[in-house]
Amino acid sequence: MNHLDPARHVRGESQYLDDIPVQHGTLYAAVVESPVAHGQLLRLDMAAALQQPGVLHILTAQDIPGENQIGGIVPDEPLLAEGHVHFRGQPVALVLAESEHAAQTALRHVRVEVAPLPVLVDPREAAARGELIVPPRTFRLGDAEAAWAGCTHVFEGVAESGGQEHLYIETQGAYAFPTEMGGVRIISSTQGPTAVQRHTARVLGVGMHQVEVDVTRLGGGFGGKEDQATPWGALAGLGAFVARRPVKLVLDRMADMRMTGKRHPYSSDFKIGLDENLKIVAYEATFFQNAGAAADLSPAVLERTLFHATNTYFIPNVTATAYSCRTNLPPNTAFRGFGGPQGMFVIESAIACAAGRLGVAASEIQRRNLLREGDLFPYRQPTEGCHAEQAWDTAASLYDLPGLRREVEEFNAAHQLQKKGLAVMPICFGISFTKTAMNQARALVHIYTDGSVGVSTGAVEMGQGVNTKIAQVAARTLGISVSRIKVESTNTTRVANTSPSAASATADLNGKATELACLALRERLLRLAATELHLNYEGLHIEDEQVLAAGKPADTNWEKLVSAAYWQRISLSENAHYATPDLHFNAETNQGYPFAYHVYGTALTTVRVDCLRGTYEVEAVRIAHDFGQSLNPAVDRGQIEGGAVQGIGWMTLEELVYNEEGRLLSNSLNSYKIPDLYSAPKVLEVHFLDTPGHPRAVLRSKAVGEPPLMYGIGAYFALRDAIQAFRPDAPLPFSAPMTPEKVLLNLYPDAPSTLHAWTSPAQPNFVTTSVDC
16 A cells, blocks of 8 residues: 555645644744854843734743753753853744734844854864763774784774755644643644653643643654754743743744754764775774754764664774764754764775775675674674675676676766766664663554544654554554554654654554554454354454454454444453563663664665766666565655655755854755755665565564665765766865765866865865875
8 A cells, every 4th residue: 555645745635733723812933043153141132022013922031930941861951041052043032922923023123142152163173172962982892902903904084974954844833722721732843742742841840741742744854853843842832831822833944944953963083904805804983973052862863873883894893982072053963864874974984995095896895894694783782684795685686786887987988077986885774762761652542333443653654654554554453444544643642651753663663552452452352253153263363354264254244343342341442552672772881782673775876977067966776675574665665765865965965064153054945955856866776675574673564764864875985986987096085965066176186276265165064184095
């Protein structure tokens, strides 16, 4: 079956937050922002703003009845600035007015006086000054320091990866209503309803039971609404709580880009050692994460970088150290891949560095070092059901890797001003929240007397098709048509204490909980059938809404059985809880079994570069991917295609630039470029690997949300390959994204300095140096 929602989307019937009919008496909120990136907050002059027509209230930190704090992992983020401001765009006050126009007009009359303080934007500088969010973390396997002496080849270098704007279609927002019991109900565009509930309750000084959060669907999230939806929900809730009127707060696009965090930029050092057979003997990496002004989810993102520091390779001696660096930028946050892509980019850069110095193809080193069954990751979890070599060999055979290589070489020999490049990108991605306690979910299933079914879970639908999969799980388990299933909105009063829809674990956790609830209901109904029909329970089954006994139709069907259960006073509701078994991780030793399973795959990427202009196109991305036993091939294929293109955007076009004052320069779609139809691969093929799946995956259908983004890394290295075909001696730093401007400068490194001046304004987050490569 296909995704359940697109037909409603294209007819305009799907309801998003801003589509909700406005309730009588609604106030509109607008946020007063800090005009500077760092300073002492001296005074807020709101007198002129309060005189504007339609303005009712301007709330500041002093108006918060509870605690002015929304930090999760680290309590370091006030809802409204108090005493100091730490990034440009930080919320300082909240205007409540009778109309959006009145609220926006009032903003222009608020005077924010700040005594400027030094601004930090470079993570290495922040680390040097001791400005860290949390203490550094190190993962170790073997003894890398001792292993260098046994290496035939040792190379060092620096790799820089930029940030990335989420650019969800629906911007951040919330609509809050006061309730008669003194609490609030919030409709929020969030991936984490419980996070919004928890922090709003904290801000208001009430119990979580006084805050209801409801989510029907999101117009995209990509991680940007996992933690960063919290301030807008809490601000709307605060407004409704204080004013005792509904409050609507929806950011416009430029405000959203200006005020919210992005994918973390990283500046990283690497050192790699190989033996004479190109086996990687030792690897060291040091990651400097640009966390921004507050922790948000940075420590967890940093941890996943360490988990994925060696990608899909077995390296016996590894030391990987990571620093979460506090700077004066908006707090950076979760983004599809959650730190994994940054770590994987560095190991691929190290391999490319070694390959270039040794005069061999990077794929020679990659293939020889792929994980095999039983190999240890740096956190000492062994591989189980490892399909790294299968994915590589399938892609290489199916898409004729030697033939593609010959085609590239022949094209390059025949063309002087156009060059092609080829890269192979294998991936390995762990599936689970790395904080073990978050790997739990609940489902509430009601069977109504007409045989229809309502399912409530903690999963949030944001276009990824999770509601479709949950409906499939319920229908398949109960043996009925999916048309009988309705997946309800995600609501904290129906399913409490939920983990966010993130970490590629949403379908697994909530799908497994749904399966458990439906299994319990099915057993209850079939035991009734066995009693009433005098049949053997063990031989009973429900298929296509017909009760079967030993494979043959019995004298009842789904509707009759449900009706009989009701009249027999048998419960037709079930609440089930699922917790992923066997997971554990010791954050002190950085060892354990943090992932339920791993997903594998390999992509072959070819690009063509116009060496006169620096422009390029991604000709083809050909992927062999480990879906397991795909529950919904149409949805899963869409996730692979979308994820790969989003990864290509991060690695090529999407250049996030702040100046030295912490001002976002790429602050609109005029200056921040994302892949469009013309920059997407001309050919995008996806092959479903023949793998058995994993029992911890829902119905053995492996998670597919985040892994495909890493295929986009191959586009960067394919472009690098094409540039080297034109200028073999070009000193190519490992600096992503590889924008057309960077391509041009790498093609002509000896061009006049005036050519270099127009690439971009000062961008201290992305300064590139090289130690060896």
